[in-house]
Each structure stands twice: as C-alpha cells, then as structure tokens.
Amino acid sequence: MDSIGKGIAVVGIWASVAVTAIWAGEAAMLVALFAMIATFFVATN
Numbered sequence: 001m002d003s004i005g006k007g008i009a010v011v012g013i014w015a016s017v018a019v020t021a022i023w024a025g026e027a028a029m030l031v032a033l034f035a036m037i038a039t040f041f042v043a044t045n
Contacts, residue, residue, distance in 0.1 A: 006043040013039045 014036050021032035 010039050010043045 017032045017035050021028045
C-alpha cells in the first residue's frame with residue numbers, strides 16, 4: 001500500500017475509533033488512544 005492509501009486508512013480508523021470512544025465514554029479513551037498509536041506504527045512501517 002502506498003503512503004496515500006495508508007494515510008486514508010489511518011484517518012478512517014482513527015475517526016471510527018474516536019466516534020466509538022465518545023459513544024462508549026472515557027473508559028474507552030485509553031484503549032482508543034492505544035489503537036491510534038498502534039495503527040500509526042503499522043502504517044508507517
């Protein structure tokens with residue numbers, strides 16, 4: 001996957017995670033943050 005495709009994928013994942021975190025509440029925020037960091041590292045490698 002090229003860098004543009006990765007960027008689009010990461011933004012999409014982050015957006016869905018953020019919506020889920022807002023809906024689920026603060027407890028999910030830490031999990032969402034970890035997922036964002038994980039997807040970032042996967043996308044940049």
